[in-house]
Amino acid sequence: MTTVSGAVTAPRRALLLRRPTKTTGAFSWLTTIDHKRIGIMYCSLSLLSFLVGGLEALLIRLQLAGPNGTVVSAAQYNELFTMHGTTMVFLMGMPMAVGIANYFVPIMIGARDVAFPRLNAFGFYVVAVGAIFLYSSWIPGINGVPNGGWFGYTPLTDTPISAGFLPGRGPDFWSIGLIMLGIGSTTSAINFIVTILNLRAPGMTLMRMPVFVWMMLVVAFLTLFAMPIITVALIMVFFDRNYGTLFFQPAAGGDPLLYQHLFWLFGHPEVYILILPGMGIVSEILPVFSRKPLFGYAVVVFSGIAIGFLGWGVWAHHMFATGLSPVAISAFAVSTMLIAVPTGVKIFNWLSTVWRGAVRLTTAMLFALGFIAMFTIGGLSGVLHSVVPSDTQQTDTYFVVAHFHYVLFGGLMLAVFGGFYYWLPKVFGRMLDERLGKWNFWTMLIGFNLTFFPMHFVGLYGMPRRTYRYDEGLGWDVWNQIETVGAFIIGVSTLIFLANVIVSIKFKRGAVAGNDPWDGRTLEWTTASPPPAYNFADVPEVEARDEFWHHKYTEDDEGRLMPLPSGGADAAPAEEKHGHGIHMPSPSIYPLVMALGLLPLGYAAVYHSFAWLGLGVLVLLFGMYAWAIEPATEPEPETVTGRTPEPVH
Amino acid sequence: MATIEQTTEIGAPANRGGSAGHDAHATATGVTNKKLGMWLFLASDCLFFGAFIATYLLYRGRDTVGPGPRLLFDIPFTSATSFILLMSSLTMVLALAAIQRGDERRLRIWLLATALLGATFIAGQVFEFTEFNREGLALDTNLFGSTFFILTGFHGAHVTAGIIWLMSLWGMASQGRLKQPDSEKIEIAGLYWHFVDVVWIVIFTVIYLVPQPGNPGG
DSSP: OOOHHHHHHHHHHHHHOOOOOOOSSHHHHOOOOHHHHHHHHHHHHHHHHHHHHHHHHHHHHHHHHTTTTOSSOOHHHHHHHHHHHHIIIIIHHHHHHHHHHHHHHHHTTOOOOSHHHHHHHHHHHHHHHHHHHHHHHTTTOOOOOOOSTTTTTTTTTTTTTGOOOSOOOHHHHHHHHHHHHHHHHHHHHHHHHHHHEEEEEEEEOOOSSSSSHHHHHHHHHHHHHHHHHHHHHHHHHHHHHHHOTTTGGGTTOOOOOHHHHHHHHHHHHHHHHHHHHHHHHHHHHHHHHHHOOOOOOHHHHHHHHHHHHGGOGGGGGGGGGGGGOHHHHHHOOOOOOOOHHHHHHHHHHHHHHHSSOOOOOHHHHHHHHHHHHHHHHHHHHHHHHHHHHHHHEEEEEEEEHHHHHHHHOOOOOOOHHHHHHHHHHHSSOOOOOHHHHHHHHHHHHHHHHHHHHHHHHHHHTTTTTTOOOTTTTTSHHHHHHHHHHHHHHHHHHHHHHHHHIIIIIISOOSBBSSTTOHHHHHHSGSSSSSSSSSSSSSOOOOSTTTHHHHHEEEETTTTTTEOOTTTTOOOOOGGGOOTOOOOOOOOOOOHHHHHHHHHHHHHHHHTOOOOHHHHHHHHHHHHHHHHHHSSSSSSHHHHTTTOEEEEOO | OHOOOOOHHHHHHOOTTOOOTOTTTSSSSSOOHHHHHHHHHHHHHHHHHHHHHHHHHTTOOOSSSSSOOOHHHHHHHHHHHHHHHHHHHHHHHHHHHHHTTTHHHHHHHHHHHHHHHHHHHHHHHHHHHHHHHTTOOOOOTTTHHHHHHHHHHHHHHHHHHHHHHHHHHHHHHHHOOGGGHHHHHHHHHHHHHHHHHHHHHHHHHIIIOOOOOOTOOO
């Protein structure tokens, strides 16, 4: 039997690279399919993107600091705001949520792994390759930095290169790059949905799942259905520019408004793709630091689902100024007002969670409370956009810029920073410094409001967004100065955060976290910090929502909390086990190989080059077939050849 | 055998014991990970084709220059190639039935037949494209040219990918590496293949069969 199977395996293996086995070192990171390490890589990429996109924003703010700025040219300014928006949405916001979820969703549902570990790695590398592709347009001589705005309206972007309003290859790099990123996020969405639906631990019913898991499930469905729509729009833009199709060419009967419909049919669900993970994160943080269960768990979950559905019916409120019919405008105005309801419901749920709780104002809690306040402001200015006459006035002014920065920076980013302070002790086993953390929070909050609150005013005073300079005496000067100062305070705050991470984690100055530093409620706090590769030596049997809390506390006759004698933070006997006998999927190089194949394909599309095309197809097919042939888990060494078994860990 | 087990599992509470998380058959929904993943991909792909079809419908009859669909379409010819593509769904079902019975010889035959029928459809499409092109329709001729070629072209690309997939499975089957327990591999490829066929039914109906408003070019 062994000889027969050996004879079959030998020629099959000839095609393959050697199976990676290392679990430490740089190469092990490139071949890892551990969802936790992939999560760390996603978050690192996002933080890097946050820094790059932030530098772009600072250049924008320097240019606008005073009237008639001369820091950058008009063309460079176009590139800066386009890349700032594209980076923050596609390379920072989405990968950040996916990264945090990659690390914690499987642990929170009591699973040892995700459903498709190699596909998961592939999704990450596609996003990384897409980022490299987009930013390679900045290489001197390529002349292809995207410059048509993050939503790339036609006919500006799709007019053929020969007659282009936008000379250079900008929209080509932009459309192909975004298609790549779409492939990455679609694969990760499929992975999340299957993981959450299929791999829950026994007893972990849907209505016992942590809210963060629920929100990521909704986000994954939104991603799954939104990405193909923008892909179609981008394909049309690309073909219009490069192969003379007429999709958005008015002279031939094409309709540029169709592009706006397709883009915002993706773009508005995308807004919820970005904000729902933030809502999930604060829904985890607030109960822990209020020592109360989340108020109205089911209502929060169903509000999230309602937002997911309603999010598909509001896209045209981005287009009120385009001359849609009054009926369409009225319908979208009403649906936009309607979607504020489940959002408002959540805000009251969070407030009720904190109300009369035993609140601990840790940095994580401060960020979560900051999220509620800032997101509410952003939500209120959002409701103003549903009022059509008001929106028509505000369209393409800085008022809109103020609004979406309040929901995306004040919303998503504050929640993400809160999530870092909350979960990084679990990831690295060290607490972040609370004193630096509070400096981080307050400078962030002050800098953020200084930057973005005055934008409401200049917007209402008529300052258009994307203008690269303005005359003096329009009443905008002082506000813009304040905004620029605020932006640099945000920069300082970000440096404080990085310093905190480096000092506390890299130089190990932070206190040892232990399994359960916050007296947490969910399953991730039952594992070691950092958790072992297999997450749980014994798959937990879940009996309640906030499972871990119920292991630690009960209530006496008057409803007061009583610690259970057997519970407690460090009572996790399962982690004493060494985990031998648990077979995790083996590392693989092919997700990286396959994703790398997309890079030459991207250049092939932009440059119409058959050489690049051939190279891309070759790498892609090699990666694909090798991946298909390679077993997910290497068989035990002794069963194949009879060699002495090597230690797995 | 494997299918019977799965159908009884659907809706039943998960039976997972203490085994490792990557046990393919022990899932909370009863549907295996790979099959659920394929269903989700297809759901996503619906939106992909849906957006192209919506674009086609929006632009129908807007052209001011020809040639248009009424001049170009050869309904009997395209009906024949469509019928061939639909028959490939039948052979795909037969291939799945064969591997579930453990009949590897018929599995290979039906896989090959499915791929060949698909290739015949693609050959018909290539012929149609060149014919239209000869009669003066290109991507940049009019909106009909843009929408028709891009929509049917991306469908053809999906069919081509399916053919490559089927031939890869056929190659594996010929080496004796597809046995009865691997029937899910055929089932999942079948899901994709049937989906591509169903999309073609929609495209054929919408583009070829629904009467076209008059284009000046015919």
